[in-house]
Every structure is written in structure tokens, then in C-alpha cells.
Amino acid sequence: MKKLIVGQSGGPTSVINGTLAGVYSEGKKKGFKVYGMLNGIEGLLDGKMIDLDEYFNNSDNLELLKRTPSSFLGTCRFKLGKAEEHEDLYKKIFDILDENEIDSFIYIGGNDSMDTVESLSDYAKEHNKHQNFIGVPKTIDNDLPITDHCPGYGSACKYIATTLKEVISDNACYGDTKKTVAIVEIMGRHAGWLTASAALAKDDNCPGVDAIYLPEVAFDIDNFVKETEELLKKKSNIVIAVSEGIRTEDRRFVCELLDTNLQTDAFGHKELVGCADALGRILRDKLGVKARPITLSTLQRAGAHLASKTDLEEAIECGKLGADLAAKGESGKMVIMTRETGKKYQIKYEVFDDIHKIANVEKKIPLEWIDVENNYVKEELIDYMRPLIQGEVKQIYKNGLPQHITLKRN
Amino acid sequence: MKKLIVGQSGGPTSVINGTLAGVYSEGKKKGFKVYGMLNGIEGLLDGKMIDLDEYFNNSDNLELLKRTPSSFLGTCRFKLGKAEEHEDLYKKIFDILDENEIDSFIYIGGNDSMDTVESLSDYAKEHNKHQNFIGVPKTIDNDLPITDHCPGYGSACKYIATTLKEVISDNACYGDTKKTVAIVEIMGRHAGWLTASAALAKDDNCPGVDAIYLPEVAFDIDNFVKETEELLKKKSNIVIAVSEGIRTEDRRFVCELLDTNLQTDAFGHKELVGCADALGRILRDKLGVKARPITLSTLQRAGAHLASKTDLEEAIECGKLGADLAAKGESGKMVIMTRETGKKYQIKYEVFDDIHKIANVEKKIPLEWIDVENNYVKEELIDYMRPLIQGEVKQIYKNGLPQHITLKRN
Numbered sequence A, B: 001m002k003k004l005i006v007g008q009s010g011g012p013t014s015v016i017n018g019t020l021a022g023v024y025s026e027g028k029k030k031g032f033k034v035y036g037m038l039n040g041i042e043g044l045l046d047g048k049m050i051d052l053d054e055y056f057n058n059s060d061n062l063e064l065l066k067r068t069p070s071s072f073l074g075t076c077r078f079k080l081g082k083a084e085e086h087e088d089l090y091k092k093i094f095d096i097l098d099e100n101e102i103d104s105f106i107y108i109g110g111n112d113s114m115d116t117v118e119s120l121s122d123y124a125k126e127h128n129k130h131q132n133f134i135g136v137p138k139t140i141d142n143d144l145p146i147t148d149h150c151p152g153y154g155s156a157c158k159y160i161a162t163t164l165k166e167v168i169s170d171n172a173c174y175g176d177t178k179k180t181v182a183i184v185e186i187m188g189r190h191a192g193w194l195t196a197s198a199a200l201a202k203d204d205n206c207p208g209v210d211a212i213y214l215p216e217v218a219f220d221i222d223n224f225v226k227e228t229e230e231l232l233k234k235k236s237n238i239v240i241a242v243s244e245g246i247r248t249e250d251r252r253f254v255c256e257l258l259d260t261n262l263q264t265d266a267f268g269h270k271e272l273v274g275c276a277d278a279l280g281r282i283l284r285d286k287l288g289v290k291a292r293p294i295t296l297s298t299l300q301r302a303g304a305h306l307a308s309k310t311d312l313e314e315a316i317e318c319g320k321l322g323a324d325l326a327a328k329g330e331s332g333k334m335v336i337m338t339r340e341t342g343k344k345y346q347i348k349y350e351v352f353d354d355i356h357k358i359a360n361v362e363k364k365i366p367l368e369w370i371d372v373e374n375n376y377v378k379e380e381l382i383d384y385m386r387p388l389i390q391g392e393v394k395q396i397y398k399n400g401l402p403q404h405i406t407l408k409r410n
Helices: A016-029 A040-044 A059-066 A087-099 A111-126 A153-171 A193-201 A221-234 A275-287 A309-327 A379-389 B016-029 B040-044 B059-066 B087-099 B111-126 B153-171 B193-201 B221-234 B275-287 B309-328 B379-389
Strands: A003-008 A033-037 A049-051 A104-109 A132-137 A180-186 A211-213 A237-243 A291-295 A333-339 A347-352 B003-008 B033-037 B049-051 B104-109 B132-137 B180-186 B211-213 B237-243 B291-295 B333-339 B347-352
Touching: A003 A016, A003 A040, A016 A033, A016 A059, A016 A104, A016 A309, A033 A040, A040 A087, A040 A104, A087 A111, A104 A111, A104 A309, A111 A132, A132 A309, A153 A180, A153 A193, A153 A237, A153 A309, A153 A379, A180 A193, A180 A275, A193 A211, A193 A237, A193 A379, A211 A221, A221 A237, A221 A275, A237 A275, A275 A291, A291 B291, A309 A333, A309 A347, A309 A379, B003 B016, B003 B040, B016 B033, B016 B059, B016 B104, B016 B309, B033 B040, B040 B087, B040 B104, B087 B111, B104 B111, B104 B309, B111 B132, B132 B309, B153 B180, B153 B193, B153 B237, B153 B309, B153 B379, B180 B193, B180 B275, B193 B211, B193 B237, B193 B379, B211 B221, B221 B237, B221 B275, B237 B275, B275 B291, B309 B333, B309 B347, B309 B379
Parallel strands: A003 A033, A003 A104, A104 A132, A132 A333, A180 A237, A180 A291, A211 A237, B003 B033, B003 B104, B104 B132, B132 B333, B180 B237, B180 B291, B211 B237
Antiparallel strands: A033 A049, A333 A347, B033 B049, B333 B347
């Protein structure tokens, strides 16, 4: 019996476990014994893996898995590095795979994870190892190139748009008796895809957000204050969506203007805290208006109770195709989604051969989809996002709360 | 035809519009023409009122109203003051009521709003005015005395418990490969009812939060750091729930230890910003651990998509009883809920005669329900809260988003 191991890497999403469910069920169908590595490549290096049959040889548990946020197997942000510089790590990984007679390796992740898939696949080819390596995309940031969009993005959009409808309604509760400003900070370091989804909140019973500031456009504090002042002349209650990653022309993050106490993570990314808070203070000081910062934090990536049915189904399909490719012996390839042209939204699941073109490349919003002058997004971008939030996933409730499945750790 | 006017006051909740729906439907049944005052007493003073038949003589709209967060009519935080000091305001209100031939007045609100009901009812009695005044409770804070609990509280608890399950899951995604701390800041200035609901997140697929810090207990920074350090020795990923209102023994808010830039609102309440942020910085400095502050902000009171069915039904029933009392000519009374003794949760809707005993009194968590030593809550409190989050409200979705009804403002 052939053996497949699957891992999850990078920031979790609401539907990354849907992809895991797809890998597992299709893997079984293709005759694999399916294992999970705990905490991605980092756990694998410690030999940490589990037999997924222990959990999922039970269709109820598989349904719970599809509704469970975060990474069921645990995740990591482990930078494998180049093989020539870290021969020992590569050797160790292949020793572990050989010892456990693993034939195929599927990694569910974003940019950094595709880098790992690429490196391992290249190493295997160069060293005549029989294992094959497949990447399956996930990221709320939607910043992977080639694929039309990434599983996880649609559910985060649905969470953001739903939450913003509620926030906009709440923020308007004083009407014209009080000027109120809410500044909602949304994830997305370099790409504004997620922040752009704030535009989806607008419908015939919600006026929508009043401005959207994306990291693709240089942020000007003085303009921001002026534009907010103009908005407040027209209406009393405004809601502004900002990306955590907005930066001034000279490349400083907005939060850096107030707060120099930033940390960096393992990839050298700066942790961006308090962008909405910084802007709120600036508005309070300059305009004398109460500005409430609201930071969606991890809620936007973990809000599985608001998962998009479209997104969950796509996440599962991507996982299934991953297992299918693994069975076919493909390597160094990534599952992608292609949107069919035409009015009706339809996705084709395809294979992209050259993972080199995906790893470490960040896809940003095309500038022609941004309405820079009005601090908003254009209809093309709304049309791109709207289909991704369609449909609801029926949750399994017990005692008033949605049920999940969690790993039994010793 | 007798005329009833209804208003909403104070902070909104997810189900305050359920109460409005109850007042409207029962008011109609009792033969009233039902008006809504916009932005509570503040809007009424400007003569701002609408005919609710324009919106709700349509059962679909009434169903949307029950699912709409925030205050449909708009709200206010208007302090009416004593009649002897503000005779002009009182006179103006009764002039407006007389001009519009209003017979009954229902105010949906919390402590401050009950103060308004009390004052107007007293004034009417003293000045032989025919209008009667009824209070219907609402507050996510659950700090009104006499009533077993307040409509709005259960839905906020359900939002918090659901969100915390997701946050706990997300926070654990690195497992033992990384120490992670999330500090979740929950509303509640003086009473910890809402923060206590963090305990509900614990079930057989969620380990729950690791500590709950309530405003009823003096907060000690050094102990907090020591206790968190102890927790981190036992497990890698911890989630701590804190009330925005926790204070040190010398009555300083925790956020004041770092941030002196606080504003006060119309009632002289200090705006509490950044408590979780302050604690996160302290942990980072003292323990060198990444601590992520998560502030649930207005999301917890506006999260109608996660409303508790029990709470919504109770909110509607309270509104109905309010209209019933109005029709009976009662005045200066408030609707309350009494919990039947016995194992099965059951609520009786009753009338409390002496609103003086309710207005401006804050009900806190009884100390015997708090596990001070372990920074947690006792089973009695969990048993009190659990029934309030039961049941889900089927949302009306369109284009991927829950639908609401909003006021058409000119």
C-alpha cells in the first residue's frame, strides 16, 4: 500500500481543513494510506506524524473537520532554505520519509510553503529520490499568482463583509446626533485583496464602507485626514477599511509613525500592530472626532462559522486534485483554480507545472481595479470577489456552539 | 385610536430590534397606532418620529427587523436630569407627546434609560399628565438588577463563546513549536457578566480559555504576569479573557497604566481603550512572549448573525409584555424576566413595580460565583449563562450576506 503524508503550513484559514478532508478522502480512494505531519515540516523533522484513519475513518468526524477552523494538524512557519546551505535538513527529511516508507508528500500552504514544495521536489529529482511533492494553495491573503484565487480567501471575505454590515449598522446608531468614525483594520501585508472585500458589505440594506485604503497605493496621512473631514461634512457616521499594511510614500508603515515597538517574525516580516489605532488617534487629534479602531485580527481567518460554501467546496476539490496528482506520481506541481470566462461563475481545477513561478511571488491587486481617487475599489474587483462568498455552510451545533474536531495531543 | 411611541436608548444589542418587533406587533394587536422616536429621547425633543406601519405592515420586514443588529430607530445617551433642574426639557417632551396625542411611551434600554422612564413617569404623575411610561430592559452588560438577565446578553455571550472557540483553535495552531498568548478584551465596564461568558467556550472539542479576569476582582499586574508565566510552563498556547474594566486595587484601569490619553463620554464614563494591548505589551516585556491583543469591540454587541434563539425570543416577549402594560395604563414599571426554579430552564415574564430600584443600580457578579484563586468562574455562573446561548436564528441570506432592514433617513 502506498503512503501519503500531508501537512499544513503558514497562517490558518477557515477552510484549510476542508482541503485536508479532500486530500484524505481522495487519497484513500486512490489506495493511499494517509498520514498527517504535525506542525508541517517542522514537526516532520521531529518525526511527528499521525495516522489520519484514527480520526477520519468516520464520516461524522470528516464533516466536523470541514467545519473546524485553524490547522487541524498544526502549522509552522519554517523556512527550509536552499538545499546547498542546509543539506543536513534535507537529508533528515528524506531519511524520515524513507524510514516511514512515504511515497507522496502534499503541502497545503501559501507562498512560503510552495517554496518548501519546490525545494523538496527539486532535491528529490537531483538525488534520485522516489518521493513526489505536490502543493495545494491556501491563504486568506489571496496573494498567490497563477491561480484565480486561493481557498480560504472567500471565507475571510464573507466574514469581513458580514462583520462590516454589522459594524456599519452599529456605528450609525447615533445617526446625526453624533459624529462617529470606525476604522476597521484588515489583514494583508502587501496585497489588499482581503481589505478590498470590505466593498462587498454594500447592498440595498447597507450603505457600505466609506473608504478603503489598500497597501497597493501609497498612503498619505494628510490626505487621509482631509478626505475623512470631507466625508464627515457629508454624513455623520462613517466606516473606513484599512489594510494593516498601508505605507507612506517613503515606505513606512502607518503604525510606525506612532509606534516604534515592532517585532519581526521568523521570515523577517514586521508584525503590524495598531494601524487602526494609530489612525484613530490621528483623527481624534486633528479633527476632534471620536474614532473607534476595530482590528479584525485572527477572527477573520478563523471565522469558520461564517465560511463560504463556495470556498469550502473549492478547498475540498483542491485537496482532492492534490491527492490525485500524488497518485499519478506528479511532483513539483501545484493545484490551481481557473475561472471560466462567461457570466456564470465556474471554476476549473488544474495543475500548474512550474511551481518556481509561484513560490515567493506575491500577487497584488491590479492598479486598474483600484479607484485611487475615491479611495475605493472598481466594479471589476467587486465582480471578481462576489462569487467567492456565495452560499453558507450548515454548522453542526451542540449546546449553542458550533462543533469542531481537535487533535488529541499527548 | 390610542397612540404608542417606542424608543431605543443606550448601546445597541443584537436583539434590541427583536424587542421593537415585539412592541410593534403586540401594540398593534392591542389597538395602538405605533410610532417610533428616532434616537430616543434626544430625537423626540427635536420632534423626530416615524410611523412604524410604513415599515412593518409587512411580515417580511418584521422578520428582517428581528435579525437586524444595532438600534433600528437609532439610539442616544441623553441624560435627562432631574425634573426640578430641567423643567424646560420635561415640559418640551410632554408638549410634543400632547401635540402628537401620544398616550403611551415605551423605552427599551439599560440603566440610564430606566432612569429616564422613572423620571418621566414621576413627572407625569406629579403633573397629572395622562401618558404612561414603561421600561423594557436590554443590555449586553447584563447589569440590571431584579430581572434574572437582560435581553441582548445571551446573544453577546453566544458571539463571545463561538468566537473564542475559533480564537483558541487558531491560537493553538503552532502547538508546542511556539509559545503563543492571545488576550481577548471583552466589554463590561463594572460588571463581568459578559467577560465571564468566555467560560462557555470550553466543551469536549475546545480546551477553553485559560484565565478570566473580571472587574469584580482587583487586578494585580504582578500576579497576572506570574500566573501567565505559570500557565506557560504547563502549556504552549494560552488564551486569556479580560474585561475592559479591570482595575488595580487603587482603582486605576489597566489601560491607564500605559495610556493617559483617555476620553470621557456624556455620562462621565471613561472610554476604555487598549486594555488587552496594554497587557500584551507587559507580557512581551516581562516574559518575552508574543502576546496578541484581540479586542471584540462592537462586534460582540452587533453580531446578529450569531444571535441566540433563546435570547431573541425573550427579547420579543419582553417587548410584547411592554406593549401589554402600556395598553393597561401601567406606568413607571419595567418588564423583567424571572427564572423558574427547577432543572429545566424556563422564564416567566413579569412586571416590576418599582423602577426606582432598577434605575442607576448596577448588578455585578456575586463574588461566590467567581473562582478568584484560579482566575476563573464557578460552575454556578456557567449554569446560569449556558441556557441563554441555546438555539440559532435562521438568517435570511441574499448574495452571500445576511439581510437587515435599515431606516430610510432623509
